[in-house]
Amino acid sequence: MSRVESALRELGLTLPTVAAPAGDYVPALVDRGTVYTSGQLPFVDGTLKATGHVGAEVTVEEAQELAELSALGALAAIKQQIGDLDRVTRVLKVTVFVNSTADFTQQPQVANGASGLLGKAFGERGRHTRSAVGVAALPLNSPVELEVTVAFE
Numbered sequence: 001m002s003r004v005e006s007a008l009r010e011l012g013l014t015l016p017t018v019a020a021p022a023g024d025y026v027p028a029l030v031d032r033g034t035v036y037t038s039g040q041l042p043f044v045d046g047t048l049k050a051t052g053h054v055g056a057e058v059t060v061e062e063a064q065e066l067a068e069l070s071a072l073g074a075l076a077a078i079k080q081q082i083g084d085l086d087r088v089t090r091v092l093k094v095t096v097f098v099n100s101t102a103d104f105t106q107q108p109q110v111a112n113g114a115s116g117l118l119g120k121a122f123g124e125r126g127r128h129t130r131s132a133v134g135v136a137a138l139p140l141n142s143p144v145e146l147e148v149t150v151a152f153e
Contacts, residue, residue, distance in 0.1 A: 002084050002085045003086050004085035004086055007121050008075075013072060015072060015076040015079060016043065016044070016045075016069075016076050017046075018073070018076045019040070019043050025038050026038065027040075028078055028080065028081045029081070030081050030082065033151055033153070034149060034151055035078045035081050035149070036147070037147050037148045038077070039097070039145040039147055040070040040147070040148075041070060041140065041144070041145055042065075042066035042073070042142065044069065049069060050142075051141040052099070052141060052143055054098050054099060054100040054104055054110060054143050054144075055100050055103065055104030055106075060106050060109050063098065063110040063113070063144055064113030065113060066143050066144040067096055067111060067112075067113030067144045068114060068116070068117045070096075070114060070145065070146045071114035071148065072117070074148040075121070075148075082152050085121075087152040087153055088152050090125050090151045091122055091125065091127070091148065091150050092128060092129065092150060093129045093130065093131075093148070094114055094118065094130045094147070095130070095146060096110065096111035096114055096132045096144065096145075097135050097144065097145045097146065098133065098134050098135065099135055099137060099138040099143050099144070099145075102136075105134075107134045110132065114146055115128070115130060
C-alpha cells in the first residue's frame, strides 16, 4: 500500500472504485507527466451521496464532506492512470464547482473539504492552486463537482 493510501486509511478513508463515465469522456488523462481528472461527483458505492443547492438543502459542512468524497474519487482516477499515488510529485490545481443558491458566497469554505484532504494525504506535495466557483446547477443535481490536476514521476 502506498504512503498516500496509508495516510488516507489513518483518516478512516479508502479510495472508491472509479466512477464510470456518464458520457463520451475518460475519468482521467495523462499527458507528459501530468494527470488531469474529469469532474468528479461525490459518489459512495455508485450512488450520489446528496443532491441539492448548498445554502438551501445542503449545509456548508455537508458540502465540505462531499468535496472530500469527490477528491477521493479524483485520487482513485489518478491512481488508475499511474498505478501508485506515491508517484505524485505535486498536486497542481483543484477546481471546485459548488451548486449554490444565488446569495451563497462560501464556495471557498466548501472547497476546503477537498484541499484539506489533499494536504493530509500528500503533505507539502498536496499544497495547490485552487478555484472555487458557484454555479446554478451541476450534473444529477450534485452539490459539488471537482477536478484535480497533478504532476507525477
